[in-house]
Amino acid sequence: MCDDCLDMSTAPAPPLSEVRRAYRDLHEPIIGGVAGGLARHLGLPRLWVRAFFVATSALGGLGVALYSGLWLMLPAEQQFTPQAPGLESATRGGRRPSRIRRLTDLGPVIALLALGVGAVLLFEAFVGRGGWLWPLVIGAVGVALLWRQADEAQRERWLDSTGRIDPVRVVLGDGSWAAYGRLLAGLGLIVLAVLLFSVRGGSLAIARDVTVAALLGVVGLGIVIGPWVFRLASELTSERSERVRTQERADMAAHLHDSVLQTLALIQKNPGDAASVARLARSQERDLRAWLYSGESLDESSVASALRGVAAAIEDAHAIAVDVVTVGDCPMDEALRPVVAATREAITNAAKHAGVGQVDVYAEVSGQAVDVFVRDRGPGFDPERVPADRYGVRHSIVDRMQRHGGSAEVRSNPEGTEVRLHLPRPTQEEPHD
């Protein structure tokens, strides 16, 4: 999928091959997070999706049916999002901000709801018989409240670090007044709806009323308990996969701790050698930081990751700091290899000759081209006067880029040197599928 690299703001970056699934957005849900999740999956503005649901609800209740169907079937956002361990522990420890409801998000929803109610009323005015409608609406609101409570309780369970499943918490979540309120109001509304419904049909045979009431009760119970059962089952499955992941993580932690110990031992052995101590500390810091917080890889899976890998290798070899900032990304392929190789050469040059401790690398991957800038603050040199036998700049950077249809420019002055690499990306044919 080359779309992925054209617009990184809508599509998750690697793993590129993974199947995209829709989830309910439980971070800022208005009702059940269905519209938010769907909008995200389809790449549409949330407002459009919400408007669609409201509009179709007014047209004979299709929207309500769709919404509740999706609410039931769509899994909540992955509870075990593969976050970097440092972030996960910060989340559990309450050191990261919790979700914030933005009022700007709520305004349009209220407007849409008002429009929807208006449309229903209008529909009623034209069609007339509204007796069945209000019990139905009240019942739907009641069920929605109960489902919402199920979501809240579910989220509460994910945040619970004890890992036990407490039956009371399964229903009540954090046990706040809001949880009780939702439960009671939901149940009350459903009972009210059933009552209204049977009162309306009072003139009919009692037997039929009782049957209808009983049927409704059973259906209601199924609807209410359904999500819990459904989610409990899916949660048990995720729990199993989580256990596997925890074990992997323990291995990883052991490996990292081991490498930290090695580094500390090495530092103790040569405490006098400032340069090598700094190099060891830097490489260890990079290791830990990448693992704990960013989860950024250093392999050759994507351009950004390959550049980070190159920078890391040079950091280790030349005892300097290389800061890499990347914007956009795309999978690594053969055509893009020259720009990575030229970047390696440029950073190595800076590390060897600039005589400074830091090199800044900035890479921008867009749909049309890859641009890389390598900058140091060394004393500079005159690119024209580089001896012909020094292949570094001319051969490995400029010629290489030109051979592959790109360009390279070296700008140097006494305040520093900057190598600019530009490589147009081959225009990829849209896969027809």
Added chain:
Amino acid sequence: MTEPRTTPVRVVIVDDHAMFRSGVRGELTTVGAGSVEVLAEAADVDEALAAVVAHQPDVVLLDVHLPGGGGVEVMRRLPPALRGSTSFLALSVSDAAEDVIGTIRGGARGYVTKTITGPELVSAIGRVADGDAVFSPRLAGFVLDAFAGSIDVSAVDEDLDRLTEREREVMRLIARGYAYKEVAKELFISIKTVETHMSSVLRKLQLSSRHELTRWASDRRLL
């Protein structure tokens, strides 16, 4: 660099690692002698609020990850009377994009990583105290990423939802490691103009209602 201030910038350090706090305090008292004065330290959200209210500092060095709801919580619960006078500079070891962007959107005037050198930190503090924005190369990269592809999105509030070409150029140069002075020289504009562009990007980042911003951040987390 902006004009030298006559009085030292009054600073409160908020971080849950005592070792880091004392390190920064030591650095600021030696490197920033005369230009920065450390008033107090705090280790969580409640302590930070108490310290800020008690000392009314010019700048708060704020850790992004903080017990009690993160650094954002300190800014959210800040008494309205202090909102204008106290600026926040986010300081973090985590480069998680959503946290950085979240803190900026919460009201911080800048973001630097904890590996920043002493002199750079002192100059960043001075800049924030003067009401300017501080963008590290990494933050500039995040901003470019977050606003990428926004040109053809017709959103509700267009002005807030896209960067101008000039702002984009400034952000690119910052991401390339250019100092403000060098950005000004490269683009043939004054340092003041660079600062204006930065403040305007900061404002857009804080006020834009682009849903893409949050979506981008959480997508990035899935890397």
